[in-house]
Amino acid sequence: RDEPLVLGIETSCDETGVGIVRGHTLLADAVASSVDEHARFGGVVPEVASRAHLEAIVPTIHRALADAGVTLSDVDAIAVTAGPGLAGALLVGVAAAKGYALAAEKPIYGVNHLAAHVAVDTLEHGALPEPAIALLVSGGHSSLLLVEDLARGVTPLGSTIDDAAGEAFDKVARLLGLPFPGGPPIDRAARSGDPSAIPFPRGLSAARDLAAHRYDFSFSGLKTAVARWVEARQRAGEPVPVEDVAASFQEAVCDVLTAKAVDACRAQGVNTLVIGGGVAANSRIRSLAEERCARHGITVRVPRPKLCTDNGAMVAALGSHLVGAGVTPSRLDLPADSSMPL
Numbered sequence: 001r002d003e004p005l006v007l008g009i010e011t012s013c014d015e016t017g018v019g020i021v022r023g024h025t026l027l028a029d030a031v032a033s034s035v036d037e038h039a040r041f042g043g044v045v046p047e048v049a050s051r052a053h054l055e056a057i058v059p060t061i062h063r064a065l066a067d068a069g070v071t072l073s074d075v076d077a078i079a080v081t082a083g084p085g086l087a088g089a090l091l092v093g094v095a096a097a098k099g100y101a102l103a104a105e106k107p108i109y110g111v112n113h114l115a116a117h118v119a120v121d122t123l124e125h126g127a128l129p130e131p132a133i134a135l136l137v138s139g140g141h142s143s144l145l146l147v148e149d150l151a152r153g154v155t156p157l158g159s160t161i162d163d164a165a166g167e168a169f170d171k172v173a174r175l176l177g178l179p180f181p182g183g184p185p186i187d188r189a190a191r192s193g194d195p196s197a198i199p200f201p202r203g204l205s206a207a208r209d210l211a212a213h214r215y216d217f218s219f220s221g222l223k224t225a226v227a228r229w230v231e232a233r234q235r236a237g238e239p240v241p242v243e244d245v246a247a248s249f250q251e252a253v254c255d256v257l258t259a260k261a262v263d264a265c266r267a268q269g270v271n272t273l274v275i276g277g278g279v280a281a282n283s284r285i286r287s288l289a290e291e292r293c294a295r296h297g298i299t300v301r302v303p304r305p306k307l308c309t310d311n312g313a314m315v316a317a318l319g320s321h322l323v324g325a326g327v328t329p330s331r332l333d334l335p336a337d338s339s340m341p342l
């Protein structure tokens with residue numbers, strides 16, 4: 001009961017998420033998604049996302065409060081994603097958070113979306129041991145972070161130099177005629193495919209690339225390799241073995257992500273790896289990370305899939321951590337920052 005009750009608001013992309021936590025305990029996780037409205041465009045349309053947030057934000061806040069069985073006056077603090085993300089989408093969440101904070105006289109915390117993807121794990125596995133390495137893989141980001149003090153910020157070690165991992169899943173799914181977002185259908189198709197059927201490239205993994213890009217990722221060459229392979233098949237009038245392509249592509253992505261994450265843990269002398277972001281919901285990244293980390297005595301923490309994709313609970317989790325760490329709240333004029341650094 002002494003632990004802070006925090007309401008978190010997330011609107012950086014296409015999910016309107018409102019979560020409520022007390023300490024590390026998740027009380028409500030309400031999400032309204034506009035993903036179906038974007039599906040026919042094959043990607044998130046910023047204007048459509050902003051409009052959907054505007055319509056969903058107030059009902060979603062009220063649904064979360066009802067689910068948690070609390071009222072706004074019970075809440076100790078309001079946390080909101082202030083960036084990075086789509087500018088117009090972020091603005092809706094930040095404006096709503098300010099309105100409720102002002103009306104209910106609550107402190108407000110503007111938080112970083114990537115740090116929130118790390119913090120959400122505390123709802124599943126308790127306080128995060130520090131230092132930890134975080135691998136964040138979503139539709140918008142692919143980053144390796146050194147987490148020495150989650151409340152004061154995290155240190156980026158590397159990130160993608162082109163497409164994000166989730167973006168690669170979405171683009172390859174499209175090539176294969178699978179629906180958007182592409183991660184879940186590729187994950188499903190890959191289960192009946194052979195991951196070693198096609199030797200797709202492992203971006204930035206050759207010795208010469210590692211010198212300058214040890215912790216960076218590149219997925220655009222992989223996407224192009226898949227496109228060429230599929231086109232060659234089609235030109236030859238042969239059927240495309242969707243399951244094998246999906247499995248081989250997924251293996252290439254998960255191989256590079258987990259190899260670099262383990263390398264970061266070993267080089268930094270860290271024995272906790274936390275994986276977050278939508279791609280962390282992938283079944284292969286989870287099993288491969290377990291397998292490779294076990295070999296080096298590294299503990300892997302991956303939250304359940306529903307907490308990996310964007311949601312308000314992750315923002316509330318980080319807010320709760322900030323309140324617990326005695327961090328000063330943000331000012332009421334805090335801006336939304338679409339390219340917010342860590």
Ligand code: KG4
Nearest residue numbers: 138139140166181183278279281282309310
């Ligand atoms: O974290 P998230 O919900 O939103 C962003 O911040 O981008 O991540 C969405 C991304 C999409 O690209 C989606 O295809 C991918 O996560 N994703 C997956 C899986 N589930 C979602 N990728 C691979 N395997 C999955 N099972």
Ligand code: ZN
Nearest residue numbers: 117138277310
């Ligand atoms: Zn995200």
